[in-house]
Amino acid sequence: MDVIFGRNKEEHPDPIKAEVKGELPSWLQGILLRNGPGMHTVGETQYNHWFDGLALVHSFTFKNGEVSYRSKYLRSDTYNCNIEANRIVVSEFGTMAYPDPCKNIFAKAFCYLSHTIPEFTDNCLINIMKTGEDFYATSETNFIRKIDPLTLETLEKVDYSKYVTVNLATSHPHYDSAGNILNMGTSIVDKGKTKYVIFKIPSSVPEKEKKKSCLKHLEVVCSIPSHSLLHPSYYHSFGVTENYIIFIEQPFKLDILKMATAYFRGVNWASCLSFHKEDKTWIHLIDKKTKKDATTKIYTDAMVLFHHVNAYEEDGHVVFDVISYSDNSLYQMFYLKNLTEDLTENTKLTSIPACKRFVVPLGFDKDAEVGTNLVKLPSTTATAVKEKEGSIYCQPETLCEGIELPRINYDYNGKKYRYIYATEVQWSPVPTKIAKLDVLTKEKLSWEEEHCWPAEPVFVPRPDSKDEDDGLILSSIVTSDPKKPPFLLILDAKTFMETARASVNVDLHLDLHGIFIPEKDLNPEHE
Numbered sequence: 028m029d030v031i032f033g034r035n036k037e038e039h040p041d042p043i044k045a046e047v048k049g050e051l052p053s054w055l056q057g058i059l060l061r062n063g064p065g066m067h068t069v070g071e072t073q074y075n076h077w078f079d080g081l082a083l084v085h086s087f088t089f090k091n092g093e094v095s096y097r098s099k100y101l102r103s104d105t106y107n108c109n110i111e112a113n114r115i116v117v118s119e120f121g122t123m124a125y126p127d128p129c130k131n132i133f134a135k136a137f138c139y140l141s142h143t144i145p146e147f148t149d150n151c152l153i154n155i156m157k158t159g160e161d162f163y164a165t166s167e168t169n170f171i172r173k174i175d176p177l178t179l180e181t182l183e184k185v186d187y188s189k190y191v192t193v194n195l196a197t198s199h200p201h202y203d204s205a206g207n208i209l210n211m212g213t214s215i216v217d218k219g220k221t222k223y224v225i226f227k228i229p230s231s232v233p234e235k236e237k238k239k240s241c242l243k244h245l246e247v248v249c250s251i252p253s254h255s256l257l258h259p260s261y262y263h264s265f266g267v268t269e270n271y272i273i274f275i276e277q278p279f280k281l282d283i284l285k286m287a288t289a290y291f292r293g294v295n296w297a298s299c300l301s302f303h304k305e306d307k308t309w310i311h312l313i314d315k316k317t318k319k320d321a322t323t324k325i326y327t328d329a330m331v332l333f334h335h336v337n338a339y340e341e342d343g344h345v346v347f348d349v350i351s352y353s354d355n356s357l358y359q360m361f362y363l364k365n366l367t368e369d370l371t372e373n374t375k376l377t378s379i380p381a382c383k384r385f386v387v388p389l390g391f392d393k394d395a396e397v398g399t400n401l402v403k404l405p406s407t408t409a410t411a412v413k414e415k416e417g418s419i420y421c422q423p424e425t426l427c428e429g430i431e432l433p434r435i436n437y438d439y440n441g442k443k444y445r446y447i448y449a450t451e452v453q454w455s456p457v458p459t460k461i462a463k464l465d466v467l468t469k470e471k472l473s474w475e476e477e478h479c480w481p482a483e484p485v486f487v488p489r490p491d492s493k494d495e496d497d498g499l500i501l502s503s504i505v506t507s508d509p510k511k512p513p514f515l516l517i518l519d520a521k522t523f524m525e526t527a528r529a530s531v532n533v534d535l536h537l538d539l540h541g542i543f544i545p546e547k548d549l550n551p552e553h554e
């Protein structure tokens with residue numbers, strides 16, 4: 028198992044032609060660009076957690092029925108400092124490291140309480156974000172790194188905090204149909220306040236500023252005060268509908284005082300995060316027009332969630348689907364010491380990922396009696412009960428268990444939708460199947476093959492498609508049998524039958540997230 032999770036992967040910056048079996052449709056032209064950890068050992072030092080690994084960006088390029096593969100380590104300051112020192116000198120989520128005394132890029136890592144927040148890593152290993160014609164590797168700190176989507180070369184380091192006061196930001200932004208970005212981040216103890224800030228990055232810049240980055244035109248939409256100054260919630264994504272932004276303030280929280288002293292105490296960032304199972308999970312519904320949060324207090328039981336699947340409005344309700352857990356065992360499971368020998372023994376999740384549907388009424392009869400279920404949608408068993416002080420207590424409907432890394436046809440983002448594509452996981456971190464869930468009928472189609480570990484499935488719509496599931500699913504498959512080369516799997520999203528596969532003889536890494544860039548979106552200047 029060590030081989031798959033913790034072993035350093037080689038980069039392949041020059042394109043490698045894949046061997047294609049099956050027929051690739053001629054309209055599939057573009058790049059599947061993905062990100063994830065590829066190196067967990069530097070010199071004699073090792074990261075503790077799988078989420079700490081140095082970002083290895085990789086791509087599958089589809090051109091005229093052929094597929095080629097490339098990969099390249101993100102040349103972040105973190106990567107460069109580590110490689111130069113031949114040891115880990117920059118702290119990551121699960122590993123506290125001590126800077127090389129000769130180098131001072133990260134020397135600020137021991138700021139004092141007055142500026143509580145340390146200089147974070149720019150090892151952007153989680154996702155890829157598109158702003159206008161630019162592409163960035165992203166993580167959850169204030170840094171993102173521009174990359175060239177064709178050569179995978181690392182370009183400038185961008186500090187979100189130069190444009191908006193945030194110390195952290197999600198790596199799951201939303202895009203509207205024009206490509207404008209909506210994202211959110213946390214501003215910690217700034218001017219005596221801790222808040223969640225929602226911001227917009229336009230998809231284009233005024234003509235006269237053509238060479239400038241869209242980030243320069245970032246605008247704050249609104250902010251939501253944190254329930255607690257020193258314990259803001261951790262969040263990995265958020266939801267949007269046509270008129271609302273959904274932010275879940277979960278009782279999985281950062282402890283700012285612990286973070287401020289972590290460096291001196293020699294403990295990692297992960298130890299500054301804790302799940303308060305006795306607390307509530309607050310549901311914030313922000314009206315995009317008024318930029319105000321709902322006046323009613325809306326909550327559900329304690330839970331931990333990373334991924335929102337989708338959300339929409341229906342007959343005066345906001346419906347949102349998430350993958351949630353009943354504790355934070357997911358983060359625990361990804362410690363490399365647990366991912367080595369007996370994987371199934373060490374990595375039993377104490378809570379299984381469950382796809383849950385929440386429904387919140389938008390307007391309701393103010394005279395409704397306490398105890399009334401305010402959800403009037405016949406299609407769901409989710410409830411929202413009016414309570415004594417006028418607050419609303421929500422209980423979800425479970426749509427399905429054992430799925431993670433959800434994706435949808437993005438044309439349906441924020442709209443009523445029917446299909447979720449995801450990896451299937453049971454009680455261990457190893458995904459063994461790709462699933463398609465019909466949220467209407469709860470029927471599930473799946474793809475699996477012996478020794479195959481699929482990555483997050485990405486949906487690519489067929490041009491001019493009418494049906495939501497008319498398109499292809501792309502998923503890179505790592506194999507646990509050394510005799511079987513890894514491949515990119517292409518499934519017909521409707522039937523879940525294999526359309527083609529493109530095998531590459533490389534040591535493919537397990538990754539996290541990515542995007543498909545249709546050829547028309549690739550800047551011709553890059554070509």
Ligand SMILES: CC1=C(/C=C/C(C)=C/C=C/C(C)=C/C=O)C(C)(C)CCC1
Pocket residue numbers: 078079118119120147148153166167168195263296333334539
């Ligand atoms: C370095 C660092 C962080 C990194 C978090 C990471 C890297 C999270 C990855 C999460 C994933 C991949 C979840 C998948 O579902 C924090 C905690 C934001 C804050 C402190 C500094």
Ligand SMILES: [Fe+2]
Pocket residue numbers: 199263333334540
């Ligand atoms: Fe994620």
